Amino acid sequence: xxxxxxxxxxxxxxxxxxxxxxxxxxxxxxxxxxxxxxxxxxxxxxxxxxxxxxxxxxxxxxxxxxxxxxxxxxxxxxxxxxxxxxxxxxxxxxxxxxxxxxxxxxxxxxxxxxxxxxxxxxxxxxxxxxxxxxxxxxxxxxxxxxxxxxxxxxxxxxxxxxxxxxxxxxxxxxxxxxxxxxxxxxxxxxxxxxxxxxxxxxxxxxxxxxxxxxxxxxxxxxxxxxxxxxxxxxxxxxxxxxxxxxxxxxxxxxxxxxxxxxxxxxxx
Amino acid sequence: xxxxxxxxxxxxxxxxxxxxxxxxxxxxxxxxxxxxxxxxxxxxxxxxxxxxxxxxxxxxxxxxxxxxxxxxxxxxxxxxxxxxxxxxxxxxxxxxxxxxxxxxxxxxxxxxxxxxxxxxxxxxxxxxxxxxxxxxxxxxxxxxxxxxxxxxxxxxxxxxxxxxxxxxxxxxxxxxxxxxxxxxxxxxxxxxxxxxxxxxxxxxxxxxxxxxxxxxxxxxxxxxxxxxxxxxxxxxxxxxxxxxxxxxxxxxxxxxxxxxxxxxxxxxxxxxxxxxxxxxxxxxxxxxxxxx
Numbered sequence: 064x065x066x067x068x069x070x071x072x073x074x075x076x077x078x079x080x081x082x083x084x085x086x087x088x089x090x091x092x093x094x095x096x097x098x099x100x101x102x103x104x105x106x107x108x109x110x111x112x113x114x115x116x117x118x119x120x121x122x123x124x125x126x127x128x129x130x131x132x133x134x135x136x137x138x139x140x141x142x143x144x145x146x147x148x149x150x151x152x153x154x155x156x157x158x159x160x161x162x163x164x165x166x167x168x169x170x171x172x173x174x175x176x177x178x179x180x181x182x183x184x185x186x187x188x189x190x191x192x193x194x195x196x197x198x199x200x201x202x203x204x205x206x207x208x209x210x211x212x213x214x215x216x217x218x219x220x221x222x223x224x225x226x227x228x229x230x231x232x233x234x235x236x237x238x239x240x241x242x243x244x245x246x247x248x249x250x251x252x253x254x255x256x257x258x259x260x261x262x263x264x265x266x267x268x269x270x271x272x273x274x275x276x277x278x279x280x281x282x283x284x285x286x287x288x289x290x291x292x293x294x295x296x297x298x299x300x301x302x303x304x305x306x307x308x309x310x311x312x313x314x315x316x317x318x319x320x321x322x323x324x325x326x327x328x329x330x331x
Numbered sequence: 332x333x334x335x336x337x338x339x340x341x342x343x344x345x346x347x348x349x350x351x352x353x354x355x356x357x358x359x360x361x362x363x364x365x366x367x368x369x370x371x372x373x374x375x376x377x378x379x380x381x382x383x384x385x386x387x388x389x390x391x392x393x394x395x396x397x398x399x400x401x402x403x404x405x406x407x408x409x410x411x412x413x414x415x416x417x418x419x420x421x422x423x424x425x426x427x428x429x430x431x432x433x434x435x436x437x438x439x440x441x442x443x444x445x446x447x448x449x450x451x452x453x454x455x456x457x458x459x460x461x462x463x464x465x466x467x468x469x470x471x472x473x474x475x476x477x478x479x480x481x482x483x484x485x486x487x488x489x490x491x492x493x494x495x496x497x498x499x500x501x502x503x504x505x506x507x508x509x510x511x512x513x514x515x516x517x518x519x520x521x522x523x524x525x526x527x528x529x530x531x532x533x534x535x536x537x538x539x540x541x542x543x544x545x546x547x548x549x550x551x552x553x554x555x556x557x558x559x560x561x562x563x564x565x566x567x568x569x570x571x572x573x574x575x576x577x578x579x580x581x582x583x584x585x586x587x588x589x590x591x592x593x594x595x596x597x598x599x600x601x602x603x604x605x606x607x608x609x610x611x612x613x614x615x616x617x618x619x620x621x622x623x
Contacts, residue, residue: 075480197446229442232484278437285438288398288430289498290422290454300449300462 072128073195079308080122080193085202087309092190094316098323099179099186105171106331107323108178114319115182115189124192132188133181140177147173196228205303218294226282234275241270345411345506345538346374346397346428352405353392366392367561369406376411376505379532379539381549381569384558385583390542393558394510397540398430411505426455428506429499433514435491436484444486444494445470445479451502462501469501472535473527489520493527500531506538507531513548525551546573546587550608557582574605589613 075081080088095114102108119126133140151173153166191199204221211217242252245266252263351370357363366389374380384390395401396408399415411427413420429451432438441447445466452462470476473493483491492512499507509528513521525548532539541552549555555572557565559582565572573579573586576594585591589610593603596617603620607613 195443197441197443225441229440229483232482233436236484281432281434281437282440284395284400285430285432286440286450288400288425289451289502290425291450292422292454296456298453298456298459298462300446300453300459300466302459 072192074124074128074192075195076123076193078121078123078193080118080189082308083193083312084303084305084309085194085198086206086303087305087312088190088194089199089202089206091312091316092186094320095186096183098320099183101320101323101327102175102179103327104331105175107326108175110319110322110326111182112178115186118189119185122189122193124189128192129185129188133184136180136184140180143180144173144177147176197225200224200228201299201301201303218297222294230275230278233278234271237274238267238271241267343376343411344373344409345376345378346372346540347409348372348393348396348406349409350406351393351396351403351408353389353396353401354404365561370561370563372556372563374506374538374540376538377532377536378554379529379541379552380554380556381541381543381552382556382558383543383546383549383584385544388558389561390558391510394430394508394540394542397506397508398428399424400430426502427504428508429502429504431492431495431499431507431509431512433511435488435495435515438495438498439483439491442482442484444475444481444483447483447494448479448497448501451498455502465501465503466497469497472500472531473497474523487520488516489523492516492520492524496524496527496531500537504537506540508540508542510542511544512541513543513545521545521548546585550587557584569608570606573608576605593617 095111099111102111119129148165148169149163151166151169153168155166156164157167157170158165194202200221203224204217207215207217207220242250246252250263250266252260254260255263348370351367351372352365353367354363354365370393372393382390382393392401396403396415397410399410399421402416408415410420410424413424413427415421415424439447440450448466448469449462452465457465467476467479470479473496475490475493475497478486478490478494483494486494496507496509496512507528512528513524516524528539528541529551531537539552541548543549550569550573552569555565555567555569556563557572557579564582565575565578573590576586576590579586586594586605587608589607589612590605592613593601593605593607593616597603597605601620603616607616
């Protein structure tokens with residue numbers, strides 16, 4: 064049951080998208096999302112869809128993974144589509160069902176909204192699927208480093224993220240072990256009312272927390288004995304460096320935003 | 332004679348514990364727990380020393396003194412000549428003496444093997460290409476180079492512990508202290524780790540302090556120190572120490588199985604020497620006793 068958690072799942076690979084600097088991918092994702100919200104008409108949506116499809120094909124990540132990731136969002140997607148379909152007013156009603164009137168504009172809007180949300184989510188997936196968690200935290204640390212000037216603990220935050228990611232599988236394993244131990248002693252997690260089931264979780268969470276604190280204590284000692292003293296004076300094995308290909312991506316991002324703005328002006 | 336004394340003083344000490352006193356402070360009114368009253372111990376550079384003792388005799392507490400994680404309540408601990416109670420010495424001491432702990436899961440920081448090995452050198456501010464070189468060399472030394480891009484949680488216990496050792500080697504220490512590194516491993520993992528440790532001592536001349544409660548592991552060392560009630564009870568080569576079977580039993584410890592077997596046979600009227608530390612020697616000794 065706990066094995067299904069795919070937090071920030073990474074598909075190792077050597078494709079063009081994998082080789083991009085994590086910062087490039089992060090910046091491009093932000094630009095892509097902004098551009099997505101600037102879109103208004105069919106043509107501009109097609110431009111965005113084409114960009115995303117090209118990136119997905121280039122990444123060589125199986126398309127199935129993207130749709131699998133969309134599944135938990137099914138409710139929101141349907142909800143948004145239905146709302147837009149029924150509550151968009153236009154000039155000529157297509158048909159009327161009781162108190163609901165559907166306009167052609169409503170259909171168009173529903174489809175476009177659906178596309179917008181799907182592209183938003185899939186673009187984010189593309190980032191986590193093609194970037195290892197370590198590269199991602201390194202990229203974030205590097206991008207946020209100007210904030211150090213206003214005393215934001217950027218290094219500490221990225222270290223925390225890195226350790227959290229490192230310990231997710233360890234703690235999942237531990238939870239499984241504790242659950243088995245409690246089951247062996249007759250604990251019941253599957254039946255009973257919601258409140259009863261929540262109560263049954265307490266004997267799992269308490270040992271889990273205690274062991275997590277113990278682990279944290281040991282890890283802190285191990286880190287200290289390896290001369291860890293915070294971010295000052297630390298070096299990095301893998302330095303982030305923008306390459307030629309990253310420049311092309313930035314140029315493309317600029318063209319994409321300019322194009323979408325122009326299309327918006329022309330009302331497309 | 333003079334030359335001999337001169338030679339002896341020239342042997343450099345990796346760790347020198349002088350008159351160590353350590354008390355775990357008590358909470359509020361409860362008195363603290365005294366671990367060491369007055370302990371003296373010297374570890375020569377390049378040697379392989381095993382420290383054994385029953386539970387609660389202060390093995391781990393002593394190990395943490397070697398790395399300036401714990402500081403003496405009284406007396407002094409010198410690590411490569413540096414006084415551990417001086418704050419400026421803390422980082423140089425930790426640089427010169429690395430520490431490997433019992434649970435491999437709780438000492439791996441990163442979620443990629445090579446990134447974890449790089450953690451130590453990164454903390455020391457080593458330049459990027461040099462870190463790459465150190466990491467590759469350290470991983471090759473522990474035989475885990477092929478796994479450099481793996482996630483640590485998918486490796487076996489022995490492999491994880493070797494990664495932890497590589498993480499220490501990459502800092503290029505002169506001495507490594509291992510606190511029960513095999514306690515959570517299966518026999519296969521234990522063998523892997525012990526081979527790695529022995530190779531580091533023999534090939535690279537790194538001083539190794541191995542804390543363990545497996546006597547078979549301690550038998551691999553050049554010198555065995557038995558701690559009991561916060562004092563050095565026995566100190567010598569594995570043969571010297573383990574042949575004192577009755578003394579060992581008195582401290583709640585046992586000698587390696589082979590020595591125990593010879594000892595038990597002696598009580599039934601045999602006359603075997605108590606210095607066979609492996610199965611072949613033991614079998615030979617019994618064979619000789621039976622045939623002549």
